[in-house]
Amino acid sequence: MRERGLIGRGTYILLFNSLGELCVHRRTLSKAIYPGYWDVAAGGMVQADESYAASAARELEEELGVSGVPLQAHEHFFFDQPGNRLWCAVFSAVWDGPLKLQPEEVLEARFMPIAEVLQEAEHNPWCPDSLAALKRYLKQIENEQ
Template sequence: MNNQVQKPDERVQIVDESNNPTGAATRSDMRAKNLIHRCSFTMIFNSQGELYVQKRVAFKETYALHYDPAPGGVVGEGESYEQNAAREIEEEMGVSGVDLERQFDFFYSDTVCRLWGRLFCCQYEGPFKLDPEEVESGQFMSMEEVGDLLRSGPVCPDSKAAVAQYLRLHAPALKP
């Protein structure tokens, strides 16, 4: 983790290894102690079946300048996965009024974060209004291009894990 924690005093939901809530902590404490937390992830498709992939800004606290095929965020204290997913895609990309379809929950762990994620999908054609504090750029990509991106990177590893599992379930020919 090279960059400063964004919103260090924000209270986030902390969970155990079985995804049971155990309390809350500040985002700063969660990062410093690598506490298990919850995150939402959303794959945004257009009517042609292309996936919107964003590129994170250089000063993100985790995975700076990585591509993110399933943007989302850390679930706040007292917030549901669904509330978080809707809030995050609206804040980061201006996407609102979409039906979020729950896909699955998954555990992800590396040296930067440990989390329980919930993947959602939705359909949205645009326009996008990217938050310059979060997103450098974004574009729709074919699923073949997404598969290539997952293999070549740099891609946020937690989003990569979510999208790879989605592809294994829904598009076996495009396994990363």
């Protein structure tokens, strides 16, 4: 899909702990896009017969081993970068349990304060699409207060 310049659908799940820290993870070096980059969201491509919500639940369980948590839906947006054009849906969840990382996709994961994540993203390779999702989420939360 990316090779042909087609537009896909993707989900971004921001996973927080009860302290408000965000789960970040490092992508494997075998990933087709952004290999080895840090990522602020679990997620992936929505399958043809799948809703955004079903995709979000599936991806969260596949990548981080988190299931059965309520997913809060946030906004949809369009992300457009050469080789990565997506209609995106943002979700969030809270989880204090253990993570079970999918070794094919995730090298390591940890929870970090959001301010530290944003500071790190200025100096190190982080996935731009999920950073866009996080920034839109933060703006939405700020506007709701």
